[in-house]
Amino acid sequence: NAGVTQTPKFQVLKTGQSMTLQCAQDMNHEYMSWYRQDPGMGLRLIHYSVGAGITDQGEVPNGYNVSRSTTEDFPLRLLSAAPSQTSVYFCASSRGALGELNSYEQYFGPGTRLTVT
Amino acid sequence: TQLLEQSPQFLSIQEGENLTVYCNSSSVFSSLQWYRQEPGEGPVLLVTVVTGGEVKKLKRLTFQFGDARKDSSLHITAAQPGDTGLYLCAGGGGSEKLVFGKGTKLTVNP
Numbered sequence: 001n002a003g004v005t006q007t008p009k010f011q012v013l014k015t016g017q018s019m020t021l022q023c024a025q026d027m028n029h030e031y032m033s034w035y036r037q038d039p040g041m042g043l044r045l046i047h048y049s050v051g052a053g054i055t056d057q058g059e060v061p062n063g064y065n066v067s068r069s070t071t072e073d074f075p076l077r078l079l080s081a082a083p084s085q086t087s088v089y090f091c092a093s094s095r096g097a098l099g100e101l102n103s104y105e106q107y108f109g110p111g112t113r114l115t116v117t
Numbered sequence: 118t119q120l121l122e123q124s125p126q127f128l129s130i131q132e133g134e135n136l137t138v139y140c141n142s143s144s145v146f147s148s149l150q151w152y153r154q155e156p157g158e159g160p161v162l163l164v165t166v167v168t169g170g171e172v173k174k175l176k177r178l179t180f181q182f183g184d185a186r187k188d189s190s191l192h193i194t195a196a197q198p199g200d201t202g203l204y205l206c207a208g209g210g211g212s213e214k215l216v217f218g219k220g221t222k223l224t225v226n227p
Contacts, residue, residue: 042205042217042219043160045214045215058214092159104148106152106215108159
C-alpha cells in the first residue's frame with residue numbers, strides 16, 4: 001500500500017493564480033481531510049469529508065474548495081492564490097468508524113509546500 | 118472552541134537525558150493522540166489513549182491520559198538523537214474532527 005500520496009511536493013504560484021493540490025489514499029478510508037501547517041500555528045483543519053459526495057468546512061476554509069467524487073481522491077483547489085496561503089498542506093485519512101475511537105487515527109501524506117508570491 | 122496547549126514549545130537536551138512534554142486543555146476529550154513529525158514529512162501516529170488514567174508504553178516513550186481526560190503527557194527515558202522531531206497532541210470528541218496542539222519541538226544532541 002502506498003498510503004496517502006500528495007502531489008506536487010513543491011509549488012510556487014503568483015498572486016491570483018489557481019491550482020489544485022492532489023491527494024489520494026489506497027486504504028479504503030472513509031474520512032479524509034486537509035490541513036495547513038504554519039510556524040507557531042500548528043495544524044489547522046481546512047476541509048474534510050466523511051465519504052464520497054460529502055464534504056464540510058473546517059477551521060480555515062476561506063479561499064479553498066474541495067470535492068469528493070471517489071473514496072480514494074480528495075483534491076484541494078485554491079481559487080485565487082494569496083500570499084496568506086503560503087504554507088505546508090497535508091492531506092490525511094482515517095477509517096472513521098462511528099463508536100470506535102481508535103478509528104479516527106490520522107494517516108498523513110508527505111505534504112505540499114506552497115509559496116505564493 | 119476546544120483548545121490544546123502544549124508545553125514546552127521548544128526543548129533541547131543531551132542524549133541520555135529524560136524529558137516530559139505536556140498537552141493540556143480545559144475541555145474533555147474522548148481520545149487523545151500523539152504524533153511525531155520529522156522535517157519535511159507528515160506527522161506519524163505514535164499512540165492513542167482513550168481511558169482516563171490510561172498509561173501506554175512504546176519502548177522508551179510513556180504516554181499518560183489524565184484522569185479527567187483533559188490532559189496528557191509524554192515522557193521519554195534516555196533520549197536519543199533519533200527522538201528529535203516535532204511532537205503533536207490531538208484531541209478527539211468521538212467524531213472525525215480532531216483538535217491539534219501547536220507542538221513541542223524536541224532536539225536531542227549527541
